[in-house]
Amino acid sequence: xxxxxxxxxxxxxxxxxxxxSRVYFGCEFCERLIPSLNQLKRVTAFxxxxxxxxxxxxxxVTREGLTKLKGLxxxxxxxxxxxxxxxxxxxxxxxINREYPFFTPVLGRLMTRQEKGPRLARALKRKGEAWAxxxxxxxxxxxxxxxxxxxxxxxxxxxxxxxLSVPILQDFLIKQRVxxxxxxxxxxxxxxxxxxxKMKLSVYxxxxxxxxxxxxxxxxxxxxxxxxxxxxxxRKQCQKYIxxxxxxxxxxxxxxxxxxxxxxxxxxxxxxxxxxxxxxxVYQPDIAV
Amino acid sequence: MKIKAPLTHQxxxxxxxxxxxxxxxxxxxxxxxxxxxxxxxxxxxxxxxNFSKLGDLEKAIRIAHQNKAKVHVTVNxxxxxxxxxxxxxxxxxxxxGAGADGIIIADFGLLSLMDKNLLKGKDVVAGxxxxxxxxxxxxxxxxxxxxxxxxxxxxxxxxxxxVIKQDGSLEYEAFILHDLCFFVDAFCAYCKESSxxxxxEGKEKKGVSFFAAARVPARGFGGGCRSRFSRQRVYLRGxxxxxxxKAFTFWGSKAALGCGACAIYDLNRIGVTCLKVLDxxxxxEEKVKATAFIKKCLDFLNxxxxxxxxxxxxxxxxxxxxxxxxxxxxxxYPSVFRxxxx
Numbered sequence: 002x003x004x005x006x007x008x009x010x011x012x013x014x015x016x017x018x019x020x021x022s023r024v025y026f027g028c029e030f031c032e033r034l035i036p037s038l039n040q041l042k043r044v045t046a047f048x049x050x051x052x053x054x055x056x057x058x059x060x061x062v063t064r065e066g067l068t069k070l071k072g073l074x075x076x077x078x079x080x081x082x083x084x085x086x087x088x089x090x091x092x093x094x095x096x097i098n099r100e101y102p103f104f105t106p107v108l109g110r111l112m113t114r115q116e117k118g119p120r121l122a123r124a125l126k127r128k129g130e131a132w133a134x135x136x137x138x139x140x141x142x143x144x145x146x147x148x149x150x151x152x153x154x155x156x157x158x159x160x161x162x163x164x165l166s167v168p169i170l171q172d173f174l175i176k177q178r179v180x181x182x183x184x185x186x187x188x189x190x191x192x193x194x195x196x197x198x199k200m201k202l203s204v205y206x207x208x209x210x211x212x213x214x215x216x217x218x219x220x221x222x223x224x225x226x227x228x229x230x231x232x233x234x235x236r237k238q239c240q241k242y243i244x245x246x247x248x249x250x251x252x253x254x255x256x257x258x259x260x261x262x263x264x265x266x267x268x269x270x271x272x273x274x275x276x277x278x279x280x281x282x283v284y285q286p287d288i289a290v
Numbered sequence: 291m292k293i294k295a296p297l298t299h300q301x302x303x304x305x306x307x308x309x310x311x312x313x314x315x316x317x318x319x320x321x322x323x324x325x326x327x328x329x330x331x332x333x334x335x336x337x338x339x340n341f342s343k344l345g346d347l348e349k350a351i352r353i354a355h356q357n358k359a360k361v362h363v364t365v366n367x368x369x370x371x372x373x374x375x376x377x378x379x380x381x382x383x384x385x386x387g388a389g390a391d392g393i394i395i396a397d398f399g400l401l402s403l404m405d406k407n408l409l410k411g412k413d414v415v416a417g418x419x420x421x422x423x424x425x426x427x428x429x430x431x432x433x434x435x436x437x438x439x440x441x442x443x444x445x446x447x448x449x450x451x452x453v454i455k456q457d458g459s460l461e462y463e464a465f466i467l468h469d470l471c472f473f474v475d476a477f478c479a480y481c482k483e484s485s486x487x488x489x490x491e492g493k494e495k496k497g498v499s500f501f502a503a504a505r506v507p508a509r510g511f512g513g514g515c516r517s518r519f520s521r522q523r524v525y526l527r528g529x530x531x532x533x534x535x536k537a538f539t540f541w542g543s544k545a546a547l548g549c550g551a552c553a554i555y556d557l558n559r560i561g562v563t564c565l566k567v568l569d570x571x572x573x574x575e576e577k578v579k580a581t582a583f584i585k586k587c588l589d590f591l592n593x594x595x596x597x598x599x600x601x602x603x604x605x606x607x608x609x610x611x612x613x614x615x616x617x618x619x620x621x622x623y624p625s626v627f628r629x630x631x632x
Contacts, residue, residue: 092426
């Protein structure tokens, strides 16, 4: 099993010790955090010196982000760096296939279409729980929800992902030169059916993402009044704070870092994943924002 | 610019056409699908927001066509299981056979599996779940003969303009009213975990009613991104922690209505072709009210008005129509209020 370490800034390079044979560098969630050319140069020099494999992680992007990424791709091309590009935007995949065919595109975890809502883990335990609450509009009205069991034959949906279970889609991805798919170590477990000879798999550990947005809830969190607008100024508060979110319906503490919600799943069934065809673990020492 | 309205019943069509709808979007979940895949929606709305009989859909389409309005059928589940793909394809075939003018798709998998001959001459709409944020993505989806792109909610007008400028051969659709969400639909696992909703069992008795949930509680009943979280700030340097603060939500004190009417001026300027009024779950009168509101706002454009004047008129009409003042939490395109912002 290949061990990769995922870092988002050069100050984390110390994590790339002898335990790992590959470095992931970049950001999946925010185009404002796309590394600069100098940062990328530092990291490529580092991996070259230590003979480590390299993957550049890219986020979903607008035109602005796309321009930044093109700069990074050009630099990698100039320096002759053989690497993977972790793609989290169909536009980036299109760009690579059209203009940078020497890079190896990898389908990032945002593109995998995996069910991983944190409450699904509890629902899939099928305990048939019931709970009561007052109607939000009229507190005098009491409402009871009785949980019906999710049909067992839908497990491949709730524990799966289309790219991980539908052969025709895998063939389509192969035509797009994608031969590796990445996914999260979902709390409810993972079911997949991927031909090992055609497609390779990576799992992210221990943090999985739940949701993300351009409307960054952290940007401007120091401002008064606080706002939830996309246009508020970003002072990279995501690099200063993290928020722990608790809610009675959530089985675990959630983390809000920057514009993205995460869960933590410390359980990693290595043997099971290996049997399913996973050949790479992407370790995140910190939440990857 | 056209107005696209939500549709769930054939009786609504005429009212919505009269209110100004030029297009409709609807879903169909036939009995066979419901029986086979109980509590698994073929699109992102629960059963009651969909047509259940093809005949009803056909009638609705007929009335719409009489009013020169188009009907798009949405088959936009997050993704399908392998066996469901063929069932979804059959439903698309039947809906198009019944006269539907196009389909709305969210999953690239379904798009890549579609028979191109079947979609010839039809509108193929890449829904907001296809996550098109840049012109390279439009180029990607054009390979599937997509004719229209729906911009994700999280995009600004400037970002939309960048996409449209690069490729004017496609139609573009933007959200305009209701159902504002701050997260990117295509990347959000919260709403995907509750799409089956909850179903009332029996009638309410003495203020007590029972619901059955096959999955987790739908939004509005706690949980998901609309939860009121207890939030604790942790400083990354020194790991200092604040005490858990008061309840925090992304949605302000109440769920945002979601309105982008003030941006119609700019959306028209950049070349957006269609404005989408949302929420198939709304009662007919709310859908009609919303559609008529957007139609009136569009009419304001015709008088060669200035942007500022247009915004003032829209805000006044909003307050008159919905009996609330527009607020920053419910604004789809807040950049229109800031000079220099895109």
